[in-house]
Amino acid sequence: MRLKDKVAIITGGASGIGLAAAERFGQEGAILVLADINQDNIDRASAELSAKGYTVHGEICDVTDQAQTREMARAVAEKLGRIDILVNNAGISRYRPFAEATAADWDAVLGVDLKGVFFCAQAVAPQMRAQQYGRIVNISSALGTGAAPHGTAGSPGGSAAYASAKAGVIMLTKTLARELGPDGVTVNCVAPGTFLTPISASSRTPEQVQEHLEYRKKTVVLNRIGTLEELANTILFFASDESSYVTGHTLHVDGGRSDRM
Ligand SMILES: NC(=O)c1ccc[n+]([C@@H]2O[C@H](COP(=O)([O-])OP(=O)(O)OC[C@H]3O[C@@H](n4cnc5c(N)ncnc54)[C@H](O)[C@@H]3O)[C@@H](O)[C@H]2O)c1
Secondary structure (H helix, E strand, O other), X not given: OOXXXXXXXXXXXXXXXXHHHHHXXXXXXXXXXXXXXXXXXXXXXXXXXXXXOOEEEEEEOOOOOHHHHHHHHHHHHHHHOOOOEEEEOOOOOOOOOOOOOOHHHHHHHHHHXXXXXXXXXXXXXXXXXXXXOEEEEEEOOHHHOOOOOOOOOOOOOOOHHHHHHHHXXXXXXXXXXXXXXXXXXXXXXXXXXXXXXXXXXXXXXXXXXXXXXHHHHHXXXXXXXXXXXXXXXXXXXXXXXXXXXXXXXXXXXXXXXXXXX
């Protein structure tokens, strides 16, 4: 088992990619902490994971609230004695054409997708430093390095805020890697392409979701949509000791997207 008895906090762990990572970590023996803003989803996901035999704790936490992230980290360290892994996965998108996007859209997306990563990393860092051990895995996006076409192929117009936040996550990963490396903490980043989760539908109609998936299948070099397990395997790599000499790195898990190549 690659994560036997490791304490792993997964933000946004009650849905989609975070939940897939939690399940994959559970298979490798981790003690799971789902830190999410949505209590119903935490309850549902915890029941699902417990039924599969994994040890799971739920922590209600809004990653945009610094006090809540600190309290969450404190509670986990007190209850479980350690924090070995943090997956900074919580995220939202609000696709809207640039000209129509509001200050509130910008603040909401940057707040969860970038500031939340900063707050959560800062909240766990003292514990990881004290342990002289930690693995932080940040979730960016293919949109953090490549601008996809908008307003066509099921893509609603405009991802200025989302793309800016996700690009920021890549640089934040590098700077945190520098600061925490001397204390035995690695910080890496996974940039997913298109995966079917609730976020895919958050700014799209069901027809646009299908159109987008069909378009994406044709424009990635592997000609198919990836599975959440394939993505979770990469997150697992950075969370495990198999990546012990890798830090500050961003790995794209996107089937080979042409807008990045
Ligand atoms: N699905 C994709 O195609 C895709 C592609 C690239 C990147 N991503 C990124 O992957 C991550 C996970 O997305 P997903 O597809 O699983 O979406 P999702 O909507 O299924 O899950 C997001 C989770 O984050 C939680 N969350 C939202 N705001 C929060 C807050 N303020 N505090 C704590 N938790 C909060 C939600 O409750 C939810 O459980 C996000 O960062 C997203 O930007 C997704």
